[in-house]
Amino acid sequence: MTSPHHASGVHSVIGVDAGTATLREADHLIHRLLDQLALTDDVFACTHLFRTDERRGTAVSLTVPQVDVDDVWRELPKALPEGTGLALADRTHGPDDAVATARQAAAAPPAAGRAVAYPGVAHLTGTVTVADLLDRTAVERLVVLGAPDAELPPTAEVMTQDHVRPEWRDGVLTLVLVPAAGGLLAPFEVPNPTPCCADHF
Numbered sequence: 001m002t003s004p005h006h007a008s009g010v011h012s013v014i015g016v017d018a019g020t021a022t023l024r025e026a027d028h029l030i031h032r033l034l035d036q037l038a039l040t041d042d043v044f045a046c047t048h049l050f051r052t053d054e055r056r057g058t059a060v061s062l063t064v065p066q067v068d069v070d071d072v073w074r075e076l077p078k079a080l081p082e083g084t085g086l087a088l089a090d091r092t093h094g095p096d097d098a099v100a101t102a103r104q105a106a107a108a109p110p111a112a113g114r115a116v117a118y119p120g121v122a123h124l125t126g127t128v129t130v131a132d133l134l135d136r137t138a139v140e141r142l143v144v145l146g147a148p149d150a151e152l153p154p155t156a157e158v159m160t161q162d163h164v165r166p167e168w169r170d171g172v173l174t175l176v177l178v179p180a181a182g183g184l185l186a187p188f189e190v191p192n193p194t195p196c197c198a199d200h201f
Contacts, residue, residue, distance in 0.1 A: 017059045019098070020057060021056075037076070120139075130155070158177065
């Protein structure tokens with residue numbers, strides 16, 4: 001269990017291996033689960049690339065409030081395809097190989113993972129200032145690629161492209177930025193990323 005930044009109360013992490021192969025497929029799965037399960041705004045949903053001797057793919061973790069975790073656990077199998085692996089502490093569901101990767105995903109946050117849903121992500125549309133990004137979302141740290149020690153002024157603007165995927169780095173939700181046209185900044189990951197650009201497991 002963990003208590004992520006900008007999320008009130010105690011949370012638990014559920015790992016999911018639904019057979020998604022790419023980040024794009026996993027992103028779509030996350031958004032579908034958020035809608036179907038009516039998950040609250042303080043949920044963190046992350047992707048985690050994995051490789052085994054048999055296959056490679058993208059697992060998902062859902063960090064949900066402890067008060068909701070039993071309901072989510074009960075509903076998840078109904079919302080996912082047969083053969084999905086689920087893991088929550090000592091609880092598991094599904095075939096052994098999928099459960100094994102689900103366990104890896106459940107154990108990853110907040111040390112690692114690429115966040116698709118997190119508190120405040122709904123505010124990250126269009127162009128936002130650095131101050132708003134840090135004040136209104138769970139993102140805690142901004143890093144400019146090639147200049148990791150650069151201090152960004154609060155008024156600096158970030159062109160989100162409605163696609164902002166920070167990653168957990170040692171317990172800190174960190175967004176990597178790159179310079180963009182017109183003196184703006186933009187997230188390093190562009191929409192419809194490829195796995196080679198985001199291997200964060």
